[in-house]
Amino acid sequence: ITKPFQEEEVLARIKSQLTIQKQKRLLEKERQLLKIEQDNLKEEIRQRQEAEAILYQSRAIISSILNSSVDGIAAMAALRDKRRGNILDFSCLVVNPIIARAFNQEPQDLIGKIVVKKFLDRINYDLFPNFVKVVETGKSLEQDIYYNDQKEGKWYHFIAVKLGDGFAITVRDITERKNLELTLEETNKELEAFSYSVAHDLRNPLGNIESLIDFLQEEYKNHDHPTQNSQETFDVIYESTAKMQQIIKDLLLLSKVKKSPITLELMDLSNIVEDILIKLQRKEPQRKVELVIQPNIIAKADQNLFIIALENLISNAWKYSSKKDVTYIEFGVLSAEQQNLDPIINQCPLYYKDKNLCKQKLDRIYFIKDNGAGFNMETAQELFTPFKRFHSDNEFPGIGIGLSIVKRIINRHQGLIWCDSQVGEGTTFYFTLNNFVA
Ligand SMILES: Nc1ncnc2c1ncn2[C@@H]1O[C@H](COP(=O)(O)OP(=O)(O)OP(=O)(O)O)[C@@H](O)[C@H]1O
Ligand SMILES: [Mg+2]
Structure with a gap:
């Protein structure tokens, strides 16, 4: 005999079946989410391990560079006054053994320590404010210093560059040089x-x-x-x-010229050049000449010395153009405001040695141009060496000292001198007076 059909019981069974199925689905979803999370975690771990390996590798590279470098290398962090914000001292972030040796310590004993100002003041009182300036202005600093650590005196060359709120420094022992x-x-x-x-x-x-x-x-x-x-x-x-x-x-x-003291005063170079040329012309009135002198070229220079320099340059232009039917001599100034000086600056041999120094200074270039005999630029490297001549005494008489005197005078005015010449076509001498330009 079968049990009579109980409606509630059937409903309850169906309900529980449905709940079981729902929970199963939920469980499956959760399982899937868990799997995704697991995969993500695995990927994250892999990425971290990779980053750690790279970090480890770069640390190893940096530390091998620091340990094997013959130069001293260090990075310093600024220690600032909390209220005023000014730099009180620096602490060592990184130091290599060469620098640590200067402190008679091991690198690890110096890291985090604040010993910099005291140490720098022992060498030279200008050093600490100079490093502060590097951090505050962002301008790098390059300098030679002498340090006597009681055992022996040594010369060091260092370069300091801003790094975060501090600076990085490389120091080289240049005592021998x-x-x-x-x-x-x-x-x-x-x-x-x-x-x-x-x-x-x-x-x-x-x-x-x-x-x-x-x-x-x-x-x-x-x-x-x-x-x-x-x-x-x-x-x-x-x-x-x-x-x-x-x-x-x-x-x-x-x-x-090398020894005499320099007294700077404003000079009218155009007038001086004109006077020199008038005197030369009086001595050889038969010569046909075309002279172009840019008026009112004013510069600050030592009157006595500078007249000697101009006399030498102008008398060279006069002498080496004496065989032309018509002598052409021009004196003028080229300024950065009026034209691009780069092509002319590029001819200056010193320009390549200290590009930045020259570039900021070469904003005015004076020139003396002639249409004379010229010379071969390739064989004229020793143009400014005493007694070096590029023409024979029969061709053009001379001793060969004039340009050495000119170079010394220009250099005493912290200027540069160079030239451009072409055989048979003429020569142009360029010079600068740098800081003393009026
Ligand atoms: N404007 C110029 N044109 C052609 N050659 C020149 C010119 N200026 C200089 N030189 C060459 O450079 C050399 C060196 O010049 P520098 O003025 O020193 O000596 P110098 O003119 O021979 O003799 P001095 O000592 O009497 O001036 C000259 O011998 C000449 O060959
Ligand atoms: Mg001469």
Whole structure:
């Protein structure tokens, strides 16, 4: 006998079946979500491991660079006054063994320590404010310093660049190079003193020779009949002694130019150039000349020295263009405000050595141009070396000191000088006066 059909029981069964199915579906969904989360977690772990490996690798690279570098390397963080915000000191973020050795410590003992100001003040009181300036202005700093750590004196060259709220620094021991430079400077000074005293001491005997030749010539005229030959011999002796006098005068001037103090004053270069050319023209009135002088070129320079420089440059232009039918000489100034100076600056050999230094300074370039004999630029590297000449004495007489004097004068005004020349076409000398431009 079957049990009678109970409606409630059936409904309850269906309901529980439905609930079970619903829960199953929910469970399945949760399982799927869990799986996605698991996968995401796995991916995250993989990415982290990868990043850690990269980080580990770069740390290893950095630490091997720091440990093996022959230069000192460090990174410093600024320590600021909490209220005022000014930098009180720096603490070491990173230091390599070379720098740590300067503190007589191991790198790990220095990291995080604040010892910088005290240490820097021991070397030079300007260093700390200079590093503060690097951080505050963002401008890098390059300097040579001398440090005597009681054992021995050493020279260091360092470059400091802003890094976050601090700076990174590389320091190189340049003691050997600096000592060589100082020895060279000393030797140059000795050589200079030697050539000065030789030139100075030669003046008197040469003066004596000149008066004795005068005396001999007079004697010769009184006692005998002078011949054509003997007169020519006397002329050659006179010419040679005059040239020796000139060489001695120029050598003494070359020494003087290096030593004499500089007094800067405003000068009208256009007027000076004009005066020099008028005097030259008076000596050779037969020459046909075309002169172009840009008026009112004013510059700040040492009057005595600068006139000598301009005289040499102008007399070269005058001398080396003497064989042209019409001599052309031009004096002027090119300014960065009026035209792009880069193509001209690129001709300056020094420009390549210190690009930034020259670029900021070369905003005005003075020039003296001629249409003379010119010279081969490739063989003229020693243009400013004393006694170097690129024309023979028969072609154009000269001693070969003029341009060395000019270069020293320009350099004493912290300027640069260079030239552009073409054989048979002419020469242009360019120079700058840098900071002293009016
Ligand atoms: N404007 C120029 N045109 C052609 N060559 C020049 C010019 N200026 C200089 N030179 C060359 O450079 C050389 C060196 O010039 P520098 O003025 O030093 O000596 P110099 O003119 O020969 O003699 P001095 O010592 O009497 O001036 C010259 O011998 C000449 O060959
Ligand atoms: Mg000359």
